[in-house]
Amino acid sequence: MSTATLDRPTVTRSALPRPSMLRLTLVELRKMSDTRAGYWLLGITGLLTVGVAILAALLIDGEDETLRNVFAVALQPASILMPVVGILLVTSEWSQRTAMVTFTLVPARQRVLGAKLLAGLALSVIAFVVSLAVALIVSVSFGYDLSMTGQLYGQALISVLIGMVGGIAFGAAILASAPAIVLSYVLPTAWAALGAIRALHGVARWLDQTQTLAPLLEEHLSGIQWARLATSLAVWLLLPLLIGAWRIARSDPR
Secondary structure: OOHHHHHOOOOOHHHOOOOOHHHHHHHHHHHHHHOHHHHHHHHHHHHHHHHHHHHHHHHOOHHHOEHHHHHHHHOHHHHHHHHHHHHHHHHHHHHOOOHHHHHHHOOOHHHHHHHHHHHHHHHHHHHHHHHHHHHHHHHHHOOOEOOOOHHHHHHHHHHHHHHHHHHHHHHHHHOOHHHHHHHHHHHHHHHHHHHOOHHHHHHHHHHOHHHHHHHHHOOOOOHHHHHHHHHHHHHHHHHHHHHHHHHHHHOOOO
């Protein structure tokens, strides 16, 4: 054995620099568009945003000719499809068998989940800005009323953020793409259908996300409306996220 070999330092995993949360978040953002599914979802979302905004401007008339109405329609593609991107961001680690590599490089699995959440929030903000820009351009082109309160802008952003975090939560709780995507739409829809039963009207006002989220794009929420929204999010967002964090911490990444 040569002297050079004896003097060479041994690099262990513990000696490697710990990646910052910013770096992990940027990596997760890149993962969202690296896959074919993510690439097409983002592209289709952009095209649909432009298409539905123009269509809305062509169809609405009278008092509805406002930026608020065009923006509410332009935001729908992001609200519907961004959760799917969030689901795939988590489940692709298992479907593409990259979880072992990811958790070997970053053993603290909750940091990985945190980076995915931050990346999802960042992408949601980008989708919000793009939707708003499209709505503004279309509204100006058609000469519509551009008045809209700051609170409504904030509530619209919250609606997109909720959708993305909800998608990541369902993906983490189930860890399989197809079931997570199906259940993320079927379960809230099924509960909304049950809420149509008169005996469940009172409960549905607090637990039906379709009811608690709807006013975000329509009016300034009152205190009771915020309370109902928080209650529904505890069931449809926080609970799956906690289950997902537990499953990711204990699941076999093979």
